[in-house]
Amino acid sequence: MAGFSFEVEARDGRARAGRLLTPHGEVETPAFMPVGTAGAVKAVLHRDLDEIGARILLANTYHLMLRPGDAIVASLGGLHGFTGWRGPYLTDSGGYQVFSLAALRRVDEEGARFQSHIDGSAHLLSPERSMEVQMNLGADIVMAMDECPSGEAPREAVAEAAARTTRWAKRCRAAHRRDDQWLFGIVQGGIHPDLRETSARELVELDFPGYGVGGLSVGEPKAARGPVLELLDRVLPAGRPRYLMGVGTPEDVVDSVARGIDLFDCVLPTRNGRNGQLFTSRGRLSIRNARYRQDPGPPDPDCPCRTCRTTSRAYLRHLHLAGEMSAATLMTVHNLFYYLDMMREVRQSIRLCRFEEWRRRILHRLANAEQDGS
C-alpha cells in the first residue's frame, strides 16, 4: 500500500528492531505510543511531544466520535488537520471504550449499542461504523473492531468473543476503503493457548498488514502473558508489526519486546504524571511524599528531560499540592520521556545484540529500586 512498509532490521532472540513507514513519517520499532485520547495527549502540547521524541500517537475512536464527532474532524482535515500533529496516528476501534466507559445497552452480532458517557445520546458501534469513524479520523493505522472479554471471563465466553472478533474483522476489511490507512486485525483468545492460536490463524488468513494483540491488559493473570506472546510469535507472520494493546508498566513493555512485540500504548506514564507518580531510573517516586518538601534535587538525577533539567522535587511537589496544572505538564513530560528513552535503549540494545543483557540489567534495577528510592 502506498506510503507503508515495515521492515524487521535486527533480531536478538525473539526481540525485533525495525522500521515502520507511514504516510506521515517513519517510526522506529519497538515503539511506545503516547495516548492522546481526545485528540490531545493530556497536559502536554505537541511541542513537548516533539521535544521528547514521540513519533506516533494513539487517539481514541470512542471519545472522538462522541466529541467533537468524526464528521467534524473529517471536515477539518482528519486528525492531522484537526490537531496539527504531523507525525503518524493510530486509532483504536472504539470497542474497548464502549465496553469500559459507556452505559452499555446491548452487544450482539451487529455491534454494540450504547449511551454516550458525555450526554447520554444513543449510538451503535458496529464494525462498519468503526471503520467509517476511523476513515473519517484519518489515522495512519486503524484497528479492526474486536470483542474483548474481561480477563476473568470463562473460557466459553472468551472463545465466543474470539470467534466473533474474526467475523467482525472480515466485516471491517470489507468496509474499510482508504488506501492511505493500514488496517490491523486484533487477536483475541484470552489466556487459552488453543483459542489464541485459532484466533491468530484465522486473522492471518485474512492477511492483515499488522496485528494487534488484545485481551492482555484486562485483568488476566500477568504470568499468562508470556506464553501467549511466545505462541503468537510463532503463529503471526514474522515480517508484520505486532501491537500489544494497552500494555503497560516498564517491566511489561521490556518483557513483551523480548517476546516479539513491536508497538505499545498505555496511559500509565500520562495518568501517573497527572497523579504525581514519577517513573525514575531509581524506581517510582510519589511527589506528594513529605520527604521531598525541601529537596532541591531533580525528580530523576539521571534524566536529561526538560523537567529534570529545570525543576526540583520541592518545587514540583509544591506545584502538585497547590493544584497547579503545570505540575501535570512537567510530570507528564518526564514520564513520557522515561518511556520513550527506554524504547531508544530497547532498540539500540537489540541492534547491538545486547538486548538480553540490557533487559536483565534494567529489570534487576527496577526490581531493586525502592518505591521512593532516591
Next chain:
Amino acid sequence: MAGFSFEVEARDGRARAGRLLTPHGEVETPAFMPVGTAGAVKAVLHRDLDEIGARILLANTYHLMLRPGDAIVASLGGLHGFTGWRGPYLTDSGGYQVFSLAALRRVDEEGARFQSHIDGSAHLLSPERSMEVQMNLGADIVMAMDECPSGEAPREAVAEAAARTTRWAKRCRAAHRRDDQWLFGIVQGGIHPDLRETSARELVELDFPGYGVGGLSVGEPKAARGPVLELLDRVLPAGRPRYLMGVGTPEDVVDSVARGIDLFDCVLPTRNGRNGQLFTSRGRLSIRNARYRQDPGPPDPDCPCRTCRTTSRAYLRHLHLAGEMSAATLMTVHNLFYYLDMMREVRQSIRLCRFEEWRRRILHRLANAEQDGS
C-alpha cells in the same frame, strides 16, 4: 542600591517609556507582569513565558507564606532558586489577599490576624511579618503592607486606611533589610483627591524608590481612576517607577499608561485564558461559542503567537469543552502574548512620540470590536 536603577527615557504627554534595572535583569517599561500566584503562572511553563517575552513576574506573598511556606522557599534559594525563573520578580505585601481570601479574624494597628484558606491555621500578617516573608521570598521588588478598603467604603474609612498605610509603610521601611531588594510604598486614598494627595505626599517623604497605587481595582467607579492618576502624576517623583496594582483590561492599561503608569499586573489574561475567553485584535472571543465548532481559522488571525500559529478555533474549542488542560495552556499563552505585545506597541509608540495616535486607534478598535467579532 546595588543593581537597581530606573530611567525614564522618553515621554509623550504623561506617558513614559523607560528602563527598570534589577539584579535579575532589565525590564522595559511600561511593563505588564503576569501573575504567578503560587510561584507559577497558572497553566504555563517558564519556557512559554520566555518565548512570549515576559520579563518580570508577580508572585503572591499570601499564598507562598501559607504554602509551601516562606522559610522553605528561602532554604531553596528564594523564589528564583525555588521556581527556576531567572528574570525579576515582584511580590505583593500579602495584605490584599488576607482581606479578600482569608477567614479574617481582626485587623488592628498591629496587623491582620487571619486563618489560612488552605488549612484554617492561624496567622498574623503585620508590616514586619510581611517584610520578613518578602525577604525570605527574595523578589527583586517588594511592596510595603497597605490597608486597602473596598471601593465602596465611606470616606472616613478610606482616610483611616490611608493614614494607617503610611504608618505601616514606616514600619516596613524599618523592618526591611535586604539591599538587593527595592521596597515600594503604596498610595491609598480611594477616589478622594485630597486623601490621595496626602497619602502620596506622606509616602514621598519616606523616599521610596518606587510607588504602588492601590485601591484602584477594588470596585470603585472606573471614571474616578483617571483624575486620581493625573493627580498622582503631579505628586509622585517623576523619576521613580509607578505601579498600578491589579489593573486591568487592555483599555484600562492603555488609559493608565497615558496617565504616567509604568508597571501593571492583572489576572485577566491568565484567568480568562483558563475560562476560554480570548483577547484578540478583533475583540474578545469566547471559545465555547458554537459558531467555532468547525472554524479552521486561528484564534486571532493577526496574532503570531504559538497558539495562533498552531491551533484552530475548532480544535481549541474541542479541547476546552473536553476539559483538556492543554486548552488552558494554549489560551493562556495567547492572552499573555496579547498583553505583552500590546505593551511592546505602547513602548514603541511612546518612543516614537506617537502614543496618543496609537492609543486612539487601539481604543477605537477595541470599542468597535464585536464581543465575538471574527
